[in-house]
Amino acid sequence: MKERILALIEQGKYADIRKELIEMNVVDIAQLFEEIDRQKLLVIFRILPKDIASDVFAYIPNELQKYIVESISDKEIKSIIDELFLDDTIAFLEEMPSNIVKKVLKNTDEETRKLINQFLNYPENSAGSIMTIEFVDLKKEMTVKEALQHIKETGVDKETIDNCYVIDNNRILEGVISIRKLILSEDSALIKDLMQKDAVYINTHDDQEKMASLFKKYDLLSMPVVDNERRLVGIVTIDDVIDVIEQANTEDIQKMAAMQPSEEKYLKTNALVLAKHRIIWLLILMISATFTGKIIRKFDDVLQTVVVLASFIPMIMDTGGNSGSQSSALVIRGLALGEIRLKDAFRVLWKEIQVGCLVGLALSTVNFLRIYFLEKTDFMVSLTVSITLLLTVILAKIVGGILPILAKKCKLDPAIMAGPLITTVVDAVALTIYFSTAVWLLGI
């Protein structure tokens, strides 16, 4: 398909291209746009029917949107913005430089301009900033027949009509009714008898992650957004919520790998920005790791006497770090999904102590057998290493399990208590245990 269209473009057969394109999914057209050279792209964009053109516009990358808006006439801009859903317009404008925003605003009518400005002012990551205003509102006195007629008259421009929202004369949210229920009910039934009264809703200023967890909890397809007076001002649809969920997961993974979270795509971010997101945590952790170095220096007489002790440092540090990372990753994820709550702290602690003892015993036994029998290490050194390993693993599990919960209790993001930070904490304690045990067992 793609090859055929690219060939048609080569040959300049625009009438044929148009016929092919209007049969295609807009997402696929948008993907195709990324592979066409820009001059031809503009021609093709212009031959698309208005409604398809604006749908495609919503799906292409920001730099192509910018290029198109810079290249087309004011009249064409107006026609795109008129067709775009408001949430797509906002998502697009948020990524544009101010000259483009001005150019677009200049070409919209008074009312839309006011709305856009209002939406651009909602806090980043708030429900208000991703809601759309294209929804169906009904009155509870309507019959099913009147409601369906109302939808038919006003529904063309609506982003979703799967759920309709019932409001009173002051626009205060009173309930929700699915289109399914409408269709399956008698024409003469009243909305107020059919609607669900306890509609799950959210405030414009609430956080998007809170909104996403409500969507997940109640298996919703859309959710009404209200202002402080509970007046219905917009709706959020599930497709945008999936983006919020994936973004939250990406940010958690970034934080867990000791980076500042970023919404930009990896390949589209330049090296300087990538470096900036990574350097701060690396610096903090590097400086923290010098404390571990200080512990070694404190014991350098021990090391001087039994230099072979140094060779087990990497294994002890890595195993401790890995053990801690496992626990913290599970607990951080459990907290994020709401499966673990603050009040579960003691259950987590107890579970990690048990797991730590099991895993620690297994690892230190294997380790002892290996270094004493296979590598013929000195008995007391083997014992020192194995005891350290056991204690380190148990301790790492406890620290890894508890620190994320503590962080949450202190209103910090649990995700920063992941592998890297846990590793640094565990390293210092592990080496203290190691050298103290060595002093005790080897009698240095």
Next chain:
Amino acid sequence: MKERILALIEQGKYADIRKELIEMNVVDIAQLFEEIDRQKLLVIFRILPKDIASDVFAYIPNELQKYIVESISDKEIKSIIDELFLDDTIAFLEEMPSNIVKKVLKNTDEETRKLINQFLNYPENSAGSIMTIEFVDLKKEMTVKEALQHIKETGVDKETIDNCYVIDNNRILEGVISIRKLILSEDSALIKDLMQKDAVYINTHDDQEKMASLFKKYDLLSMPVVDNERRLVGIVTIDDVIDVIEQANTEDIQKMAAMQPSEEKYLKTNALVLAKHRIIWLLILMISATFTGKIIRKFDDVLQTVVVLASFIPMIMDTGGNSGSQSSALVIRGLALGEIRLKDAFRVLWKEIQVGCLVGLALSTVNFLRIYFLEKTDFMVSLTVSITLLLTVILAKIVGGILPILAKKCKLDPAIMAGPLITTVVDAVALTIYFSTAVWLLGI
């Protein structure tokens, strides 16, 4: 609300309870069920209207489902299963022991039993195993009016009617039409002129993660599932896809923290199972880390001469590990979201080299200033540590960026190339660089 109902239960006012409950969201009722003691729970479950009872049943935890099925009569079981959507029945049966499955199957009619057995046979994590058969199918010769009439007659039992699927006489999928389009069109229009012909579909045996990425790409609310002859056999709805997405993310995070992925919830998993999921990777990584130990042992004369070198080992290892984890986490996530593809390997390599140089230079400069001027470390030792740090960071970034892509090229899961494994690889190389530089600069 919850307190009031719990009080009513205390007082045994079951008529009032029923009145309260039928106004509530089924998800909230399910949550309430977890807090009621089991004898009372059974009474309350029985006073709920049949349709609400089965909806609630779909949302309660497996052990409560098991308890209820064990406690109620065969007739009651049949009535629940009759009301449940097939995908919820399957999800429930998959978690039950065989005696419960038998008890349930015994109480379903021939046809349902055949369907259940067929669904239970779809591979785990396949689209077939989470699809449902409650969907609306239309014929392309129908008019809009006939279609709406058909929906009205058959739609009550359907899980979603947001999208209707058009099939021919052999049940082969021909297109899709949204309920929205139906409602907004003229009564006399023909389905074949309104339907979208290139419906995005998936095969029963395709993987759920592939399905999830199609949902995300095309912003779908539901997707038809076909067999090998392209016959429509079921649909998958977005609410189940969100669970697939979150599950995939959890598994990635578990793998990235060096654990075997598990679908069980942390607090519900006993310590022995948790330990089992963690021990294998810890063992592999522990044994790998001994190679790093061997490198130290090879250089123990260097260490014996300049024992202070040992004290920088933790800092070098940790910084190298963290640098590599950052890169691998970003690349693994990019691969999972489809933002990075195999053919981008060289772009990733080049980006990581640049970031590595920037970050490496910054870190090693700070480190040199700190240990030479502040800690008064010997100049040559400071230089050795700083050069090692620079090279280690660059190398860690390259390894962290490339190994996940290589893994994917070899059809392995990129997520296993995360922090822990990268750290082990980087450790060994870092220490080799460290001691070689020391030999060279310190002339030992």
